[in-house]
Amino acid sequence: MCLTCCAVLLMQTLGDNLNTETKLRPAPLSIEHGISADLIAVLVAVTCGEPLVLTIQDQRALPSGPFELAHRSLQAGLRAWVERQTRLPLGYIEQLYTFADRDRAGVAGQHVISISYLGLTREQPASGEHEASWRSWYAYFPWEDHRVGPPLLVENVIAPQLKAWAQQDKARQQDRWQRAAMTFGFEGRAWNEELVLQRYELLYEAKLIPEALRGNLPEVLRPGPATATEPGLGGAMILDHRRILATGIARLRAKIKYHPVVFELMPETFTLLQLQRCVEALAGRLVHKQNFRRLIEQQELVEETGETSQDTGGRPAKLFRFRREVLAERAIVGTKLPISRA
Amino acid sequence: MCLTCCAVLLMQTLGDNLNTETKLRPAPLSIEHGISADLIAVLVAVTCGEPLVLTIQDQRALPSGPFELAHRSLQAGLRAWVERQTRLPLGYIEQLYTFADRDRAGVAGQHVISISYLGLTREQPASGEHEASWRSWYAYFPWEDHRVGPPLLVENVIAPQLKAWAQQDKARQQDRWQRAAMTFGFEGRAWNEELVLQRYELLYEAKLIPEALRGNLPEVLRPGPATATEPGLGGAMILDHRRILATGIARLRAKIKYHPVVFELMPETFTLLQLQRCVEALAGRLVHKQNFRRLIEQQELVEETGETSQDTGGRPAKLFRFRREVLAERAIVGTKLPISRA
DNA sequence: TCTAATAATACTCAAGGGGAGTATAAGGTG
DNA sequence: CACCTTATACTCCCCTTGAGTATTATTAGA
Numbered sequence: 001m002c003l004t005c006c007a008v009l010l011m012q013t014l015g016d017n018l019n020t021e022t023k024l025r026p027a028p029l030s031i032e033h034g035i036s037a038d039l040i041a042v043l044v045a046v047t048c049g050e051p052l053v054l055t056i057q058d059q060r061a062l063p064s065g066p067f068e069l070a071h072r073s074l075q076a077g078l079r080a081w082v083e084r085q086t087r088l089p090l091g092y093i094e095q096l097y098t099f100a101d102r103d104r105a106g107v108a109g110q111h112v113i114s115i116s117y118l119g120l121t122r123e124q125p126a127s128g129e130h131e132a133s134w135r136s137w138y139a140y141f142p143w144e145d146h147r148v149g150p151p152l153l154v155e156n157v158i159a160p161q162l163k164a165w166a167q168q169d170k171a172r173q174q175d176r177w178q179r180a181a182m183t184f185g186f187e188g189r190a191w192n193e194e195l196v197l198q199r200y201e202l203l204y205e206a207k208l209i210p211e212a213l214r215g216n217l218p219e220v221l222r223p224g225p226a227t228a229t230e231p232g233l234g235g236a237m238i239l240d241h242r243r244i245l246a247t248g249i250a251r252l253r254a255k256i257k258y259h260p261v262v263f264e265l266m267p268e269t270f271t272l273l274q275l276q277r278c279v280e281a282l283a284g285r286l287v288h289k290q291n292f293r294r295l296i297e298q299q300e301l302v303e304e305t306g307e308t309s310q311d312t313g314g315r316p317a318k319l320f321r322f323r324r325e326v327l328a329e330r331a332i333v334g335t336k337l338p339i340s341r342a
Numbered sequence: 343m344c345l346t347c348c349a350v351l352l353m354q355t356l357g358d359n360l361n362t363e364t365k366l367r368p369a370p371l372s373i374e375h376g377i378s379a380d381l382i383a384v385l386v387a388v389t390c391g392e393p394l395v396l397t398i399q400d401q402r403a404l405p406s407g408p409f410e411l412a413h414r415s416l417q418a419g420l421r422a423w424v425e426r427q428t429r430l431p432l433g434y435i436e437q438l439y440t441f442a443d444r445d446r447a448g449v450a451g452q453h454v455i456s457i458s459y460l461g462l463t464r465e466q467p468a469s470g471e472h473e474a475s476w477r478s479w480y481a482y483f484p485w486e487d488h489r490v491g492p493p494l495l496v497e498n499v500i501a502p503q504l505k506a507w508a509q510q511d512k513a514r515q516q517d518r519w520q521r522a523a524m525t526f527g528f529e530g531r532a533w534n535e536e537l538v539l540q541r542y543e544l545l546y547e548a549k550l551i552p553e554a555l556r557g558n559l560p561e562v563l564r565p566g567p568a569t570a571t572e573p574g575l576g577g578a579m580i581l582d583h584r585r586i587l588a589t590g591i592a593r594l595r596a597k598i599k600y601h602p603v604v605f606e607l608m609p610e611t612f613t614l615l616q617l618q619r620c621v622e623a624l625a626g627r628l629v630h631k632q633n634f635r636r637l638i639e640q641q642e643l644v645e646e647t648g649e650t651s652q653d654t655g656g657r658p659a660k661l662f663r664f665r666r667e668v669l670a671e672r673a674i675v676g677t678k679l680p681i682s683r684a
Numbered sequence: 685t686c687t688a689a690t691a692a693t694a695c696t697c698a699a700g701g702g703g704a705g706t707a708t709a710a711g712g713t714g
Numbered sequence: 715c716a717c718c719t720t721a722t723a724c725t726c727c728c729c730t731t732g733a734g735t736a737t738t739a740t741t742a743g744a
Contacts, residue, residue: 035377035378035379035409036377037377037379037442037455067377067442067455073442074440074441074442095439095440097437098416098437098440098457099416100379100409100415100416100457113379113409113455113457115440115442115455175670178670178671179670182670182671182672182673183673192673194673195673198673256679257678257679258678271692272692272693273691273692279679283679283681285679285681285682286681286682287679287680287681287682288680288681288682288731288732288733289691289692290693290694290695290733290734291680291731291732291733292679292680293692293693294680294731295680295731310740310741312690312691312692312740312741313689313690313691313740313741313742314689314690314691314692314739314740314741315690315691315692315693315738315739315740315741316691316692316739316740317691317692317693318692318693328517328520328521328524329520329524330524331524331525331534331536331537331540335599336599336600337598337599337621337625337627337629337634338629338630338633338634338636338637338702338703338704339625339627339628339629339630339703340627340628340629340630340703340704613721614721614722615720615721630702630703630704631721632704632705632722632723632724633702633703633704635721635722636702637702640701652711652712654711654712654719654720654721655711655712655718655719655720656710656711656712656718656719656720656721657709657710657711657712657719657720657721657722658710658711658720658721659720659721659722660721660722680731680732680733681732682732682733
């Protein structure tokens with residue numbers, strides 16, 4: 001079969017090239033096909049105003065598993081697999097990105113295609129079996145939390161280090177610093193919470209992220225120390241899992257603005273402040289309370305349950321529930337083109 | 343070389359298989375591993391106010407090829423492959439979606455993962471070798487072109503057929519018709535040009551699309567008649583290529599609203615009307631001329647070249663060029679959250 | 685019991701973006 | 715020259731949106 005031949009030949013080519021450095025050289029015959037597919041999930045929940053992500057392996061990896069042919073579709077495969085592993089009912093699933101960089105090749109030329117998904121779930125039940133645990137995503141991206149103002153980390157650590165990095169290359173200095181200023185909001189620019197991935201990639205490129213210092217291939221075999229780099233720029237993860245997480249956060253931050261996905265993260269009934277805190281947790285920014293309520297109400301996204309919540313610490317708040325009908329009623333998309341209505 | 347061998351063998355396999363109507367049921371044993379990966383490209387150009395997509399196989403398929411392990415990344419692989427095949431310089435590339443539905447399984451359990459990409463290219467040089475040719479995407483989605491008003495097809499054909507389909511199932515009647523009304527803008531609702539995929543999937547579900555009538559598995563082997571269904575609901579394509587095209591169109595229609603990708607489709611210099619016509623071709627809707635210009639200018643997306651174009655049919659128009667700097671200057675993303683600036 | 689703190693909720697106001705239209709300029713063609 | 719076509723400038727007005735003030739309903743504590 002074509003694929004086999006292709007793979008085998010490639011194996012050899014790859015094998016030849018790769019092992020010039022390290023010399024773990026597996027028998028090239030042992031692997032027949034060069035391609036395997038993995039599913040990687042960014043599972044998000046928000047509890048007590050913290051955005052949580054499900055992790056395994058001592059909080060250094062995203063849950064992932066082999067793509068099984070048994071399922072009708074990728075989506076179904078992921079859903080079944082997640083629910084089996086974690087017992088979490090998955091409200092919302094969305095494909096994120098498919099990675100197949102050569103650098104990701106794992107054990108000896110075995111080429112891995114990773115299809116990543118974003119999944120939203122309610123609250124946070126017992127996190128299933130295995131060593132799965134929930135962790136705030138700001139543990140991996142401390143510079144992304146601007147809810148109490150811009151973190152000192154940005155100004156005190158990231159800015160100077162990026163400046164130094166920019167100056168390392170006189171030719172590209174301008175360009176580098178402009179990118180840094182744009183993504184991190186230096187030089188008086190506004191912070192843009194959606195640029196999560198761009199910021200991570202910039203830090204990676206500047207080698208401020210421990211993942212960037214690892215060798216490419218043999219890396220799979222040494223996940224590195226668990227907390228060695230924690231104090232600085234957030235917890236590291238294996239492989240490119242942190243990049244995938246960044247992709248998921250960025251996607252979610254963009255999505256909440258034009259699609260009512262927040263409600264997938266909320267309990268059945270909630271107060272408006274709880275909803276606001278959830279949005280703020282995701283966006284990493286504070287929101288204008290009155291205007292937020294106006295936005296929610298004029299879009300008719302919620303309806304009163306008639307009950308109130310007493311445990312607010314102040315005046316009791318009305319409880320609301322999501323009006324699921326809106327999903328069918330209208331497609332929420334924004335126009336930016338001056339479309340002629342005539 | 344691997345690539346050659348792979349390609350040649352695939353050619354043969356495909357060639358052999360394509361014209362045998364059914365019987366092709368290979369021995370399930372022949373394949374050891376179930377997974378192979380394909381790249382599928384939605385290549386778009388706009389010429390003379392028409393949005394074009396590159397097709398092969400008598401305009402019934404999108405260009406695709408095996409994923410080659412030799413490249414550094416998927417993106418690089420696609421770029422190299424496209425440029426080799428078509429000699430088109432690809433300005434912009436974006437991953438669309440990864441499909442791996444069981445229904446797509448081609449030859450007997452061989453599981454195919456298809457990673458689809460959207461690519462934008464300038465104008466339209468000679469379309470390379472092979473049987474590649476450009477075709478207006480509205481040939482596949484005639485109901486999507488609202489530039490001269492809502493097509494009669496929508497009101498005269500689609501609406502009644504969807505109504506009939508809704509009424510087939512008394513239980514789901516309400517729901518079905520609401521979906522139809524929402525996506526196609528029936529019952530006085532506004533047309534939303536971004537819902538390309540939703541509309542296609544609705545028509546597919548209602549079996550108004552010939553692709554939906556094909557059997558699942560042996561389908562690969564019989565692409566069906568070339569123009570049998572043309573007069574009705576647009577040209578058919580093999581497998582799920584039309585769905586992928588719909589995904590690409592939808593993504594592009596959404597993207598032009600918040601990211602200056604249109605310019606990847608324009609020649610080096612252009613008049614504002616040419617730019618407008620290009621946007622209109624993509625969006626499938628007319629745009630308010632004066633407000634469109636205001637939008638472009640206030641965003642400082644273009645700068646005058648100093649020259650003018652005479653062949654407008656009227657007063658000569660200033661020529662403009664895209665200000666590439668804006669890409670670095672600012673990240674264009676829109677906020678819909680009432681973020682507190684204090 | 686009275687007071688301060690916390691939060692919910694209602695309302696106001698001004699600036700700006702965006703939809704829509706009018707007016708004028710500058711080329712062609714008969 | 716009249717008349718068509720397109721380019722370009724400018725106006726108007728409403729509604730969204732950012733920002734702030736005022737009022738109400740609770741709890742905690744002096």
